[in-house]
Amino acid sequence: MDAVKVLVQASDEFTEAGVKTMLGVSEQLQVLTGGTTERPDVILAVVDGVVGSSTFAFLRQFQGTGVTSAPRAVVVADRFRAEDLLVAVECGVTALLSRNEIKEGTLASAVLAVGRGAALMPYRLQGILLDQLTQLRFQVLAPAGLTLFGFETRERDVLQLIAEGYQTDEIAKKLTYSEGTVKNVLYGLMSRLRLNTRSQAVAYAMRAGLI
Numbered sequence: 001m002d003a004v005k006v007l008v009q010a011s012d013e014f015t016e017a018g019v020k021t022m023l024g025v026s027e028q029l030q031v032l033t034g035g036t037t038e039r040p041d042v043i044l045a046v047v048d049g050v051v052g053s054s055t056f057a058f059l060r061q062f063q064g065t066g067v068t069s070a071p072r073a074v075v076v077a078d079r080f081r082a083e084d085l086l087v088a089v090e091c092g093v094t095a096l097l098s099r100n101e102i103k104e105g106t107l108a109s110a111v112l113a114v115g116r117g118a119a120l121m122p123y124r125l126q127g128i129l130l131d132q133l134t135q136l137r138f139q140v141l142a143p144a145g146l147t148l149f150g151f152e153t154r155e156r157d158v159l160q161l162i163a164e165g166y167q168t169d170e171i172a173k174k175l176t177y178s179e180g181t182v183k184n185v186l187y188g189l190m191s192r193l194r195l196n197t198r199s200q201a202v203a204y205a206m207r208a209g210l211i
Helices: 013-023 053-060 082-090 106-115 123-144 153-163 168-175 179-193 198-207
Strands: 004-010 029-031 042-046 072-077 093-098
Touching: 004 013, 004 106, 013 029, 013 042, 013 106, 029 106, 042 053, 042 106, 053 082, 072 106, 082 093, 082 123, 093 106, 153 168, 153 179, 153 198, 168 179, 179 198
Parallel strands: 004 029, 004 042, 042 072, 072 093
Antiparallel strands: none
């Protein structure tokens, strides 16, 4: 299995050097050097005090670049503000670690776990994040006809019926749409996600847990 490539961002050069030393204990991690053009698998940001806008601005540089999968981010800080959790998720953060809990070997293990697909967050923050996502869904997305996955409600409904084996004319009758509307919904969805067939669209929605 290939080594997980890690880019380290720290508040000062001494902290950065110490963090890189801690990561170097694992042969499964490859710490990238400054100025590299290689795309990291994981970004490790070590912050003094509370996570703030400068950290999020740095992480946003790696989001939405057109690559298939943006790097995951691990943030180590003294304290996290609950109101920043959704922003952190938007910036690719999948692990929040407290500085006073980091010991020799634990940081490397955590970064490796994130690189392999895990998410690490204190239980208290997990509950807060789920509450915030629920509020976002019902107060912002649902009134606009959207879902957490970025699909419109009608796109989800059409895909659900396609997955159940219904044809375009049957879907139109069930949803009281015209056939043209059903086709336009599908065309817009498939164009946005760069999918070629209805089967691919259904498979995508199923992987996302939408249907």
